[in-house]
Amino acid sequence: MNTTIPVEIASVLLPFAAAFTKPVWCHVQTLLMGAILTTGKCTVTSVLVVMGMNQEQHFQNYHRVLNRAVWPSLEASRILLMVMVKVFLPSGLIIMGIDDTIEPRKGKKIKAKGIYQDPIRSSNSQVVKASGLRWLSMMLLVEISWAGRVWALPFLTVLAPSERCSQQYKLRHKKLIDWARQMMFQVKRFPLTFLPPSKP
Structure with missing residues (x-):
């Protein structure tokens, strides 16, 4: 599932794009946007929920950004x-x-x-x-x-x-x-x- 990142926030995040592969960068933007909006305990699961992705079939890809994906x-x-x-x-x-x-x-x-x-x-x-x-x-x-x-x-x-x-x-x-x-x-x-x- 793709999410739309507001242009104002996307422009702030843009300098970081070069540090990630394209697939990982898509997940990173979603996680960052969700972390801004989440109230209470900020976990990958709560981030996906606030982004309306609680039914995401490939939710494990978002967890892997933090524990498996390779980025500098x-x-x-x-x-x-x-x-x-x-x-x-x-x-x-x-x-x-x-x-x-x-x-x-x-x-x-x-x-x-x-x-x-x-x-x-x-x-x-x-x-x-x-x-x-x-x-x-x-x-x-x-x-x-x-x-x-x-x-x-x-x-x-x-x-x-x-x-x-x-x-x-x-x-x-x-x-x-x-x-x-x-x-x-x-x-x-x-x-x-x-x-x-x-x-x-």
């Missing part, structure tokens, strides 16, 4: 950064930040999960632990005029496996600072086409 995630991150800089910071200083977050996950198949201190529920007198995946995100810090505050817009996110997971697979465990350093080096190697022109 780093290139998508670079394009996203380029677009955000063009929209929010056409000139001026570019400031980035890095922060981690814990995604609560359970189950034997979640190999990279660990036990971490929950910074939200913990206090000076009580430490609350949480089981899940730790993600590290690099964000572009921009001042949104209508919000009256600075927003942190993520463009590159990596999974930081737990120490137990690294030991299990006999890998060198990387601390958050190691992942952050690697992410900064990676962004530094991005083509500089997204940077605003230098002042003479």
